[in-house]
Amino acid sequence: MILKQVSLLAGLTLAGCASLEGKPTATSPCAFEQVWDTSIAALEGVRLLKADKDAGVLETNWVAVGSATQAGIMQRDVNKERVKYVIEVRREGPGAAATVLQLREEWSPMGVRMRQWRAVPGNPTDEEAVAAEIARRLKAKGC
Amino acid sequence: MRRLAIIGALAACLLGGIPFEAVADEKTEKALEERIKRLEKLVEELTEHEAREAKEGKEKEKEMKTGEKPLGFGSTGSGKLIYAKPFVSSPRTTVGGYMDLQYRLFSSSKSTGIGQPSTGAGSSSFDQQRFVPFFYSDITDRLKVAAELEIEHGIRSKSTQTDSGGIEVSLEFATIDYLIHEKLNFRAGIILLPVGKFNLLHDSPLNDFSDRPLVATAIIPSTLSETGAGFYGTFYPTRLSKLDYELYATQGFNGYDGITPLITAAKGLRDARQRVSTAEDGLDNNNGKAVVGRVAFSPILGVEVGGSGYYGSYDPASKRPLAIWAADWTFQRGPFELIGEAAWVYARDNHLELDGAQATEANYLGNQVPLPRRMDGYYVQGNYHFLPQFLRRWAPSYFTEASTFTAVVRWDSINTNSEFSDTKRERLTFGLNFRPIEDTVFKVDYQFNFEDGKNNRVRNDGLVLSVATYF
Numbered sequence: 001m002i003l004k005q006v007s008l009l010a011g012l013t014l015a016g017c018a019s020l021e022g023k024p025t026a027t028s029p030c031a032f033e034q035v036w037d038t039s040i041a042a043l044e045g046v047r048l049l050k051a052d053k054d055a056g057v058l059e060t061n062w063v064a065v066g067s068a069t070q071a072g073i074m075q076r077d078v079n080k081e082r083v084k085y086v087i088e089v090r091r092e093g094p095g096a097a098a099t100v101l102q103l104r105e106e107w108s109p110m111g112v113r114m115r116q117w118r119a120v121p122g123n124p125t126d127e128e129a130v131a132a133e134i135a136r137r138l139k140a141k142g143c
Numbered sequence: 144m145r146r147l148a149i150i151g152a153l154a155a156c157l158l159g160g161i162p163f164e165a166v167a168d169e170k171t172e173k174a175l176e177e178r179i180k181r182l183e184k185l186v187e188e189l190t191e192h193e194a195r196e197a198k199e200g201k202e203k204e205k206e207m208k209t210g211e212k213p214l215g216f217g218s219t220g221s222g223k224l225i226y227a228k229p230f231v232s233s234p235r236t237t238v239g240g241y242m243d244l245q246y247r248l249f250s251s252s253k254s255t256g257i258g259q260p261s262t263g264a265g266s267s268s269f270d271q272q273r274f275v276p277f278f279y280s281d282i283t284d285r286l287k288v289a290a291e292l293e294i295e296h297g298i299r300s301k302s303t304q305t306d307s308g309g310i311e312v313s314l315e316f317a318t319i320d321y322l323i324h325e326k327l328n329f330r331a332g333i334i335l336l337p338v339g340k341f342n343l344l345h346d347s348p349l350n351d352f353s354d355r356p357l358v359a360t361a362i363i364p365s366t367l368s369e370t371g372a373g374f375y376g377t378f379y380p381t382r383l384s385k386l387d388y389e390l391y392a393t394q395g396f397n398g399y400d401g402i403t404p405l406i407t408a409a410k411g412l413r414d415a416r417q418r419v420s421t422a423e424d425g426l427d428n429n430n431g432k433a434v435v436g437r438v439a440f441s442p443i444l445g446v447e448v449g450g451s452g453y454y455g456s457y458d459p460a461s462k463r464p465l466a467i468w469a470a471d472w473t474f475q476r477g478p479f480e481l482i483g484e485a486a487w488v489y490a491r492d493n494h495l496e497l498d499g500a501q502a503t504e505a506n507y508l509g510n511q512v513p514l515p516r517r518m519d520g521y522y523v524q525g526n527y528h529f530l531p532q533f534l535r536r537w538a539p540s541y542f543t544e545a546s547t548f549t550a551v552v553r554w555d556s557i558n559t560n561s562e563f564s565d566t567k568r569e570r571l572t573f574g575l576n577f578r579p580i581e582d583t584v585f586k587v588d589y590q591f592n593f594e595d596g597k598n599n600r601v602r603n604d605g606l607v608l609s610v611a612t613y614f
Contacts, residue, residue, distance in 0.1 A: 020382075057382075069545075071239065072582050072613035078237050086382050101382065109237040109279035110582060110613045111346040112335065114289050117377070119385055119444050 020088055020099045024124070024131035027097040030143040032056075032089065035096035035134070038141070039087045042134045046085070058087040062105075071110050079108045083122070085130060100131045240276035241613045243347040244269070249605030255592050256568055257411045257559065258360030266605075271298055273347055275315065290317035293366070313418055315366050324376070330391070331372035337389040337437035338451050339363045339484045340471035347611035351526055352574050353586050354607060357555040358520035361411035362486040363469060369393035369417045369433070385441045395433035396465055397422040398457030398490070402497050406457070406465075406490050407504050408515045408560035415457060415465075431461035437469075445475035457490065458497065465490045478528040485521035492516070494563065507594065512564040520557030526550070545580045551588075569593040583612040 028035055039058055040051065050059040067079040086101040102122030108114065247260065248267045255261070262268040277291040295311035318332035335343055341359040344350075345366055359365045373391030380386055396412065397420035398405055405415040405422075413419065422428050433455025441447040453467040469486040494513035496502045503511040527550045534542040555570040574588035588607045593600070 069581065073580070074614055075580070076237075076239075078239075103383075109277075109289075110239055111241055111275070111277055111291065111349070112344055113346075113349075114277070114279050115335070115343065116375075116387065119441065121444060 020086075020101050023099050023101050024128045025097050025099040026131045026135035026138065027092060027095065028135065028138040028143065029095040030138050030141060032091050032096040034141060034143060035098050035138065036089050038137045039089055039098045039134050042130060042137055043085060043087070049084070056089040058085075058089070060085045067106065069106070069108075071108055079106060079110075081106045081120075082117070083126070087130075087134075098131070098134050100127045100134070102127045102130075235282070236278065236280045238276070238278055239614060240274070241346055241348050241611065242271070242274045243353075243609055243611035244271050245353050245607055245609035246270075247605060247607050250602040253601050253603040255354075255590065255603050255605070256357045256360065256557075256570070257409070258364060258413050259354055259357070262605075270296065272296060275346070285322045287320040287322070288318070289320070291315040311419075314368075316368050326376040326378055328375055329372070330375055330389075332370070333368050334371050334373070334391055334393060336367045336369060336391070336393065336435050336453065338367060338435060338453050338467055339437075339469035339486055340439070340449055340473070340482075341365060341484055342367050343437075346613075347609075348582055348584055348613050350611075351524075351549050351551045351576055351584075351586070352553060352572060353588050353609040354572070354590070356484065356522035356524075356553065357557045357568060357570055358484060358486050358522050361413070361557050361559055362488055362518050362520040363467065363484075364411055364413040364416055366418075367416060369395070369435075371432075371435075373436075381442075383443050387439045387441075388436065390436040391434070393433045393435055393455070394427050395429070395431060395455035396420075396457040397428045398463070398465065398493070399428065399459060399497065404493060404496070404502050404514055406493050406514065408506070408512075408518075408564060408566045409504060411518065411557075411559050412465075412467075412488065428459050429456055429461040431456035433465075439471075445473075447471075447473040458492075460497075463491045463493070480526040480528075481523070482526070483521065483523040486519065488518040490516055506560075506564050506566065512560065515560035515563065515566075517562045518557070518559045519561055520555075520559075522553055522555045524551065524553040541579065543579070545578075547578050547581075549576050549578070550574070551576065567594075583610075585610050 026035075026039075030038070036053060036056070040048070043058065043060055046063055047061040048058060049061045050057065052058075062082040062084050065081050065083050067077070067081040069079050070076060071078045081104060083102050083104045086103065088099045088101070090097055090099075104120050104122045105117040106120050107117045245260065246267070246269050247262045249255070249262050250266065252262050252264055252266050260270055260272060272295060274294045274297050275291050276294075278289070280288040282288060291314070293311060293313055293315040297312075314333050316333050316335045318330050318334060321329040323329060337343060339359065341356060342363055342365040345355065345359070347353075355365060371391045371393030373389070373393075375387070375389040378386040378388075394417050396406075396415040397417060398415045400420070400422045405420065406412055407414075417425060433453060435451075435453040435455075437449055437451035439447055439449035449469075449471040451469045451471075453465070455465060456463055457465040466489045467486060469484060471484040472482065474481045493516050494502055502514040504514055506512045528547050529550070530542060530547050535546075551572075551574040553570075553572045553574075555572070556567070557569075558567045560566040570593065571591045572588055574586060576584050576586040578584045586607070586609045588609075590605055590607065592603045592605075
């Protein structure tokens with residue numbers, strides 16, 4: 001019984017390590033270092049929380065963004081949303097690829113929801129925009 | 144620059160519209176002169192307008208800097224003035240609330256469960272159950288104050304009933320948060336106890352059924368809050384996972400009124416809560432304090448499992464501990480949701496009076512049975528969100544992108560004296576609700592209630608229609 005519970009917990013934990021498969025990716029013949037540097041440059045204006053070059057993972061701090069939702073029957077603009085970006089840079093043949101993930105959370109002062117931030121799906125358009133920006137910058141480098 | 148562009152554009156239009164052969168014509172010259180005059184006047188007006196706008200902008204900026212907030216609504220007309228109070232639109236404080244109204248139509252007036260709404264002496268009733276104003280203040284970036292003031296069954300100014308059948312005006316929660324770090328924050332005040340998930344998300348507009356789960360009214364008697372202090376925070380163990388925790392020291396249950404035990408099979412833990420206990424006027428009945436906490440782990444978006452516990456003494460001598468354990472789960476995939484909660488209670492020696500004599504109560508057959516030491520219960524609920532596209536095409540102003548229907552089914556089961564008596568109660572509920580916007584919901588539910596197993600049916604099935612909204 002305990003083994004089953006531990007297995008279930010381990011399974012759920014490992015699910016959190018799932019890859020970013022299917023997320024927007026900027027693939028380039030540029031070297032890993034160039035893609036790494038370009039990915040950092042593409043995140044200009046956002047503070048980095050983590051830049052682990054060995055693991056190829058960049059993670060930004062939370063950034064407040066406009067909320068798409070309004071609160072209550074009076075539809076007030078008091079809800080908040082915040083996003084953080086995780087960019088995974090990995091070697092691919094002679095070049096490298098940068099995959100973009102957006103984590104998004106929302107908060108509302110409405111009732112018990114004021115107690116904490118709640119995870120919601122990231123915006124695929126934003127993810128694509130960051131990936132496109134990395135690709136554009138890499139293309140400009142001409143490699 | 145803008146002016147030049149306008150003049151250029153207008154001049155181009157003007158000249159472009161004149162045939163060359165007419166240029167020499169005297170009439171045309173006059174017409175041109177007039178047009179130029181009109182243009183000059185227009186440019187003058189534009190310049191004045193721009194200057195006026197710039198001035199107004201600067202004045203507004205100045206007002207904001209000096210802290211004088213512009214009114215959020217029109218300030219003319221007596222009806223509008225009340226809404227134009229600066230505190231309503233102050234960006235640092237949000238005042239809002241939620242309310243609900245339900246109509247209950249049942250087979251009889253018999254109870255449908257501990258802490259569940261009733262229909263009074265008849266078998267149908269309107270009930271404005273909850274009107275809950277709330278306040279949230281961003282005092283500084285690190286200091287927040289949040290509170291909910293609950294008014295239950297507020298229509299009456301007097302009532303002989305107690306608990307959920309009576310009038311209740313109390314602070315459901317009122318907390319001061321000091322944000323230290325995402326992983327560690329301090330909270331003090333009247334705290335919503337993190338026992339199970341439903342207690343933390345109990346607002347009527349958030350729930351897809353009108354009535355709360357049985358386990359959330361009898362075993363974890365929501366709304367369950369106590370005065371205390373502690374810490375909460377969030378970790379992100381992996382890229383996609385999230386771990387939330389809360390840990391508090393609180394006042395604890397008051398399990399006795401004099402020598403009379405308040406934890407019974409008939410009332411569950413409800414009457415021993417600090418917020419309804421008359422013992423010690425809401426203050427502690429002993430020197431022991433309770434510890435309560437919850438850990439919720441979300442490995443990926445849409446999946447969350449939580450475990451929570453409460454431990455504290457409930458008797459005057461601090462020798463009888465009360466323990467509540469709960470597990471909760473949420474699985475979401477596309478339009479489907481599966482949520483639920485299970486809870487177990489152990490109240491040591493609750494079957495004994497404080498002097499050691501047997502403490503009893505009458506069961507449903509009228510026989511005296513020992514008061515409960517153990518209770519348990521759970522619910523499982525499935526939700527399916529949908530909005531037929533033809534409705535959006537047919538009436539787009541009623542069925543917007545934010546609108547949704549939800550089909551809901553829930554199975555409830557509790558036993559408030561699982562050791563000494565057969566006090567099992569079960570419920571099957573089907574429902575359909577419509578949310579024109581996320582924060583407003585119209586619900587239709589039908590309940591099948593089963594008591595004491597299915598062998599002793601009581602006629603108390605019924606329909607509940609309700610509406611709830613945040614405002």
